[in-house]
Amino acid sequence: MTVMTPAPVDQQEDEEMLVPQSDLAENNQQPMEVVGQPEAANAAENQPVEDPPSSRFSWKIDNFSRLNTKKHYSEVFVVGGYKWRVLIFPKGNNVDHLSMYLDVADSTSLPYGWSRYAQFSLAIVNQIHNKYSVRKDTQHQFNARESDWGFTSFMPLGELYDPNRGYLVNDTLLIEAEVIVRRIVDYWTYDSKKETGYVGLKNQGATCYMNSLLQTLFHIPYFRKAVYHMPTTENDMPSGSIPLALQSLFYKLQYSDSSVATKELTKSFGWDTYDSFMQHDVQELNRVLCEKLEDKMKGTVVEGTIQQLFEGHHMNYIECINVNYKSTRKESFYDLQLDVKGCRDVYASFDKYVEVERLEGDNKYHAEQYGLQDAKKGVLFIDFPPVLQLQLKRFEYDFMRDTMVKINDRYEFPLQLDLDRENGKYLSPDADRSVRNLYTLHSVLVHSGGVHGGHYYAYIRPTLTDQWYKFDDERVTKEDLKRALEEQYGGEEELPQTNPGFNNTPFKFTKYSNAYMLVYIRESDKDKIICNVDEKDIAEHLRERLKKEQEEKEHKKKEKAEAHLYTIIKVARDEDLMEQIGKDIYFDLVDHDKVRSFRIQKQIPFNLFKEEVAKEFGIPVQFQRFWLWAKRQNHTYRPNRPLTQLEETQTVGQLREVSNKVHNAELKLFLEVECGPDLRPIAPPDKTKEDILLFFKLYDPEKEELRYVGKLFVKSTGKPTEYLSKLNEMAGYAPDEEIDLYEEIKFEPNVMCEPIEKKSTFRASQLEDGDIVCFQKAHPAESAEQFRYPDVPSFLDYVHNRQVVHFRSLDKPKEDDFCLEMSKLYTYDDVVERVAQQLGLDDPSKIRLTSHNCYSQQPKPQPIKYRGIDHLSDMLIHYNQTSDILYYEVLDIPLPELQCLKTLKVAFHHATKDEVSVHTIRLPKQSTVGDVINDLKTKVELSHPDAELRLLEVFYHKIYKIFPLNEKIENINDQYWTLRAEEIPEEEKNLGPHDRLIHVYHFTKDTAQNQMQIQNFGEPFFLVIHEGETLAEIKVRIQKKLQVPDDEFAKWKFAFLSLGRPEYLQDSDVVSSRFQRRDVYGAWEQYLGLEHSDSAPKRAYAANQNRHTFEKPVKIYN
Helix, strand or coil, X not given: CCCXXXXXXXXXXXXXXXXXXXXXXXXXXXXXXXXXXXXXXXHHHHCCCCCCCEEEEEEEECCHHHCCCCCEEXXXXXXXXXXXXXXXXXXXXXXXXXXXXXXXCCHHHCCCCCEEEEEEEEXXXXXXXXXHCEEEEEEEEEECCCCEEEEEEEEEHHHHHCHHHCCEECCEEEEEEEXXXXXXXXXXXXCHHHHHCCCCECCCCCCHHHHHXXXXXXXXXXXXXXXXXXXXXXXXXXXXXXXXXXXXXXXXXXXXXXXXXXXXXXXXXXXXHHHHHCCCCHHHHHXXXXXXXXXHHCCCCCCCHHHHHHCEEEEXXXXXXXXXXXXXEEEEECCEEEECCCCCEHHHHHHHHCCXXXXXXXXXXXXXXXXXXXXXEEEEEEEXXXXXXXXXXXXXXXXXXXXXXXXXXXXXXCCEEECCHXXXXXXXXXXXXXXXXXXXXXXXXXXXXXXXCCEEEXXXXXXXXXXXXXXXXXXXXXXXXXXXXXXXXXXXXXXXXXXXXXXXXXXXXXXXXXXXXXXXXXXXXXXXXXXXXXXHHCCHHHHHHHHHHHHHHHHHHHHHHHHHHEEEEEEECHHHHHHHECCCECCXXXXXXXXXEEEEECCCEHHHHHHHHHHHHCCCHHHCEEEEEEECCCCCEEEEEECCHHHHCCEHHHHHHHHCCCCCCEEEEEEECEECCCCCEECCCCCCCCEEEEEEEEEECCCCEEEEEEEEEEECCXXXXXXXXXXXXXXXXXXXXXXXXXXXXXXXXXXXXXXXXXXXXXXXXXXXXXXXXXXXXXXXXXXXXXXXXXXXXXXXXXXXXXXXXXXXXXXXXXXXXXXEEEECCCEHHHHHHHHHHHHCCCCHHHEEEECEECCCCEXXXXXXXXXXXXXXXXXXXXXXXXXXXXXXXXXXCCHHHHHCEEEXXXXXXXXXXXXXXXXXXXXXXXXXHHHHHHHHHCCCCCCCCCCCEEEEEEECCXXXXXXXXXXXXXXXXXXXXXXXXXXXXXXXXXXXXXXXXXXXXXXXXXXXXXXXXXXXEEEEEEEEECCCCEHHHHHHHHHXXXXXXXXXXXXXXXXXXXXXXXXXXXXXXXXXXXXXXXXXXXXXXXXXXXXXXXXXXXXXXCCCCCCCCCCXXXXXXX
């Protein structure tokens, strides 16, 4: 299954929801749900007093099929004081469906923490029959992370682009959006634990199928007890141990007051984050998880629990009818897969399960010593498990359509299931008849949505009383029996009449929410399974660990709640500067997040805080001097002035307000400590206005190393020459070593670092408190050549602009191939040269680069044009985010040449052989279709040397266009349509005055949603029909052309189709009378249809396949 964001709970849609920006959904919340049940205690509070604002917006898109953008936005419209717009992906958001979403138009400029809630519907209007318009509705809490919401698979592109269907008329599409804005607070204030006694599980991004399964297993107390008794130790880490992670999760579900996260558990499976977004099959997950636990329970006190709970046995038998021979085989099962299609309820599925099949005629059974015999084959049950898990086969493969489909048929399941019924008809002769197989329903797992995703949740009655609960990710609500049972049978529901007297046929719609897994518990084992599980079942180390976690959580919560009473004081010292400069940072002096911080109550006097510092650093109070930091206009951050004695008598809170005008709970200080000759702290020197505190960094061009060497007070009237020997001492140089000095002024957006004149006074050089002086040995100009960065400014420039870029091959977009350290200032040529060098390629112009989309974590659809982007920094930017990934490909010709060419992918259909070859044709952009055909003739095998070719546009198994030979190729789009080339048959060249050229297409009928739909498939073709020719005569020619065997061809039906409606033809019908004389282009609206099943194997090529698709089966690696 593909990755999808869960759809809202009661959504009657068969498609999934997905936030588009994340081509792999990165969101881990699902849509809000507005509680509509009458018994919800606070339902009354949900009702807005006045009618909520609503609006209908219509959007007409002309020339729709020629839209070449991936995304297309409507104009902005306003509802409820908010700006909205509709977003569509005309060719699908990595699916073969139109994708459509409602988007908050001004999301980027809204204040931090914004959110708004809307119910909305989106529709594609059918311009022929309004009742066939496609409309889907949902609801969502929009916020900064999810500023758009809607349907990734809104409707199949094949239906949308099919002019017969009436959605696209004269290449114009009509879209309607209806938006209702509600102000509802209930969702955020609802407390599951308080309302129900149970808590939910957080959705980790499309993992609600796992959540519903985990809740079901948790509420089988015997299973939970066994998990608690699996041996784990305090040295285990939950993220590396499935037993501990599950114990931890179950403990939190049992004792926590709020919803619980599943991240540790998925980590213990060995899932990376990408995996956890893959919406796998819940049954697969159930099996894999149980097998893992069974394995981990071996050799422990709980060995065999999984088998005891879930394992049953059946017997496969084959019994001969005419001789005394019987073969049997015993097999075990953990769950049973029951057919839904063609079965009205669970009993009908069991009847089908044990149905006897007769082996006779060509299908006789080979019995060992008796040869081929008539026989009966079947399955009977030896025993059923105490906990019976029934998987309902709601998803099936449809061979006609070559796709997975969801079966939404009505399927009933009882509250009590009697598997001993009709004298034990399901039981084998060896079954123990003393065991009473009467089961009671414990949980119903529900899937809402379609085959491409959707939403999962569970109805459970934990103690088998009459009270049911719905576990829907984080939210747990009380539910009645009807909701859990009848409403999950599926099938159809009639919509109430909104307009009595008008078109009185009630409109039925399919219910897309229905049960896909049932858990029953055997009555006789009920007391054993619904047992008591309390603290003593939980290992001491686990309780300790989880209590500690809980305490830490409480502590953090308390800290957050009391934050306004405290000030965080961050104290930077010389030691921090030594440690950080040249390793973590190069510019400014310190990263304040990595220095010692103190959490101090605001009303404490600062002098008392100094005592705390004395204890922490061992520096007596009288030797401490604190400086305030200031942010300068050029965005640097430097110590600005020492605290006055008066300020030190104030409270910490008052000081914080003095120090920064921004409302921030932090106070940043620099602690100045002077040391005597014995390196012990001494009292700081008096500071006059004349004294400037400077900080010094030393640069070594040989090692390319910058480090902090200390601070100094200098006189503003003094000159650097007076301090050179002191600086040499700090650097460890000889006293008379000649050194150059530079002032580090700023580094954003560019580095500014200028030489300091050694003979001018500090004041003349405009140096002040907190300034930074960088120095290095003076090198003669000629020796500068030997260093990459000979002086401080060049080194700081390099550090500021350096960027490690991860290069990936475009055909393996998930794996880093190599990394290169580059400068953000590199030109386009610099970048491709370095890549070519890395790959050992002589010609850098054969490298083509593609930027990275930070949202989808995939390459952007369009590569970078030759010298189309000036600098590396611009190649790495995506909107306002910077990435460090670039994709490369090696071309067979230089990129500038390729860009002057148009590349087309053409599928050539051989005239006599049933084969298709795909050719890539590259020609100058100003070439014509005639040039393409001439080029193609040199590459393909023709049936005879003078054969003429034509080029067609084929889309969803219909021919939309024959390209005129003089059409320019620059505007042909082969990304979405298939371009097909074929020989023009001789018969078409010599058309008589009464001959017609008609379109012939293959089709099957698909009855879905109460309307018959025509599905085209296979390769469409043209056929010449003659005046007065009957269907019988035409059939002979079609059979010969397609080389279909007689027995197969006899099953085919033939119909004249106009605008998608079939009119079946008899052999004696004159076909030409059906087709009016008309131009070939546009004639796809009327065609001769060949109705038969689509049994042809899928072709290996796809001219318009997606550029990137990834799919993995479930694996738990640990």
